[in-house]
Amino acid sequence: MKSFISLLFFSLTLQLSAAQQLESFEENGKYGIKESGSGKVLAEAIYDEIHSFTEGLAVVTMNGKYGFIDKAGKNVVTTEYLEANDFSEGLAAVFTGEKWGFINKAGAIVIPFEYDECGSFSEGLALVMKNAYAGFIDKSGKVVIPLIYDYAMPFSQGLAVVEKEGFSGLIDLKGEVVVPLKYLEITDFSQGFAAVNKDNKWGYINRQGTEVIKPEYDYAFPFSEGFGGVMIANKGGYIDMQNNIQIPLVFDALGSFVNGASLVEQNGVQFYIDKKGNCVLKEGLACPK
Numbered sequence: 336m337k338s339f340i341s342l343l344f345f346s347l348t349l350q351l352s353a354a355q356q357l358e359s360f361e362e363n364g365k366y367g368i369k370e371s372g373s374g375k376v377l378a379e380a381i382y383d384e385i386h387s388f389t390e391g392l393a394v395v396t397m398n399g400k401y402g403f404i405d406k407a408g409k410n411v412v413t414t415e416y417l418e419a420n421d422f423s424e425g426l427a428a429v430f431t432g433e434k435w436g437f438i439n440k441a442g443a444i445v446i447p448f449e450y451d452e453c454g455s456f457s458e459g460l461a462l463v464m465k466n467a468y469a470g471f472i473d474k475s476g477k478v479v480i481p482l483i484y485d486y487a488m489p490f491s492q493g494l495a496v497v498e499k500e501g502f503s504g505l506i507d508l509k510g511e512v513v514v515p516l517k518y519l520e521i522t523d524f525s526q527g528f529a530a531v532n533k534d535n536k537w538g539y540i541n542r543q544g545t546e547v548i549k550p551e552y553d554y555a556f557p558f559s560e561g562f563g564g565v566m567i568a569n570k571g572g573y574i575d576m577q578n579n580i581q582i583p584l585v586f587d588a589l590g591s592f593v594n595g596a597s598l599v600e601q602n603g604v605q606f607y608i609d610k611k612g613n614c615v616l617k618e619g620l621a622c623p624k
Contacts, residue, residue: 357371362380367380368385383399385404389421390422390423396414397414418430423455424456425439428455434448436449437461437476446475456474462489470482471510485499486498494507502519520532526576530563531555536552537565554571562575563575572585581612583612601623605620
């Protein structure tokens, strides 16, 4: 079963604002928080981990238990849970060891512990799972999209990927099916397109479900800066949003374009290319000879 629980990442530098920063420090194998400029200690080094601040609070762990601290270093939610997600839209999913529920920023339980898995709130709804079925609840805990799916992803720009009996489609915030469940896989939307797997061939759909690039590739990556990485057999290159090949399929591995360059691999050598397919020197990587 695919997991939709958000991963929490430990951050060594915790951004507060443009004018103020916090940073973690280590002491005897434990972590605390201090002001970057003054060095003033806000939270003593008593935590096993400190995660990034989200909505003013950060997940901390102590002796295998999870809680939350604020930007002043105050422990606002005691370390009593076995797992915890970041706060999102004012609520955080937490795990007692048996079931998941949601707490607010004061630590009060606002949605009872009754779910086997919980995602974070996104666009007013949270993905939940019970008895191997997924659906969505609102912030009052009301089930607004029934738990009838085998798998689902959080909502993004009004749409969510859902899966049932091995096929994926898209639903809207009301639970209405926008794209029928006919694809083997659907990726997240990027630049208005989502890569889809239909009968083991990949193409792209738009947000209305139209196949704007027919499934004809052995794999397709999300679009970035107007270029989509595609593979045929074991070779990959890049197409534009009209399915014109802009960079020939000659690479063994592909990255995404960022600031006009993408990391690729060819014959065991990694290097960067520009949007014309020419090698560019970047991050210490030389062009192949």
